[in-house]
Amino acid sequence: MKKRVNKYPKAFRLMALKRMKNCESVSALAEELGIHLKVLYHWKNQLKAMEGGTEDSPIGGLHKQVGELKRLLAEKTLEVDFFKGALQKIEARRQGSSSSGETASMTRSGK
16 A cells, blocks of 8 residues: 655645634635645644644643753753762862872972
């Protein structure tokens, strides 16, 4: 069985959906574009499923916010890991260089 290839390019479908949001008559738009009304609604449902809802809907806005929060959390986790590693290196240097607790003596150069 052959897989059906989309008849319309993605740019065309997105343009149609954008116009669909602001048009008064979806059936008139479908007729103008030369496609069936059900096709427009099918594209709309596909887009909504891919995006996890629309940004206009409360759920779509929440999905967007959760994604942003996950990204920020990942950034902060990387920062914390970096600073933990830097702090461990500093502590290791301090322990290695001053094991007796005294300051290191310096030799004077003879002039």
